[in-house]
Amino acid sequence: MTNFELLQKTVLFKGSNSEEIEMALELFQERKIKPNATIFTENMPAEALYIVKSGSVRITMMAHEGEEISLLLLGPGEFFGELALVQDDVRLVSARAESSVEILLITRKDFHALLELAPRTASRVLMVIAKLLAMRVKVYSDRLKDLLLL
Numbered sequence: 772m773t774n775f776e777l778l779q780k781t782v783l784f785k786g787s788n789s790e791e792i793e794m795a796l797e798l799f800q801e802r803k804i805k806p807n808a809t810i811f812t813e814n815m816p817a818e819a820l821y822i823v824k825s826g827s828v829r830i831t832m833m834a835h836e837g838e839e840i841s842l843l844l845l846g847p848g849e850f851f852g853e854l855a856l857v858q859d860d861v862r863l864v865s866a867r868a869e870s871s872v873e874i875l876l877i878t879r880k881d882f883h884a885l886l887e888l889a890p891r892t893a894s895r896v897l898m899v900i901a902k903l904l905a906m907r908v909k910v911y912s913d914r915l916k917d918l919l920l921l
Contacts, residue, residue, distance in 0.1 A: 772847070774801065774875060776911070777824050781848050783896050791892040799882040802874050809865040817855035817862050819876040823847050826872030832864045844869065853900045856882045 778784045778792045778799075778811065801824070804810060807911070813833055821828075823845050824883060830843040830851055845851055851866055856879055870888070886893040 772824065774799065775820060777848065779823055781824060781850060783822070783899050784892070786895055787892050787900070789887055794889050795877075795885055795892055798885055799875040799877050802876060804868040804872040804874065806868055806870050806872075808868045810868060810872075811852070811862050812865045813863065814861045817852065817858070817860055817879075819856065819878045820850060820852045820856050820882070821866070821889055822850045822875045824873040827869040828872055828874075829867050829869050830864050830869065839865075847915070852876075853903065855879055857900065859898070 772780075774796055777794060779787075779789075779794055784792055784795065784812075794832075799822075810828065811817075825847055828845045828851065829841060830845065831839045831841050834840050843851075852862075854860070854863070859879070882893065882896075884898075
């Protein structure tokens with residue numbers, strides 16, 4: 772799959788035309804990650820959003836007493852690190868390559884350039900991120916209620 776096809780198929784760029792995808796693609800960087808390599812860890816500065824091109828990435832969080840909890844296993848076309856685009860903060864989770872992984876990444880700085888160059892495209896990306904965050908708030912809110920009612 773080409774990088775263009777990857778962006779075209781990911782939910783982040785749903786509704787974008789070829790010209791918009793080509794413009795966005797110029798701002799992405801491609802990386803190859805070795806199996807078991809750490810992509811980022813909790814409390815690291817959050818600087819980029821990542822899209823899995825090939826392979827799989829595990830998202831984890833540290834619990835009490837150093838126990839690592841697996842949250843997600845992501846594959847081709849899925850993205851992670853989205854909070855980096857909307858806030859200048861640290862990572863809340865860790866990401867590790869489960870296999871050989873190819874990823875595309877866009878830094879916050881380059882995403883801000885996309886906001887200037889193609890505001891319609893960038894606003895669609897932000898809407899997808901907002902919907903994802905809203906869904907997660909609901910899921911974790913329900914889980915928290917269940918825990919509190921035990």
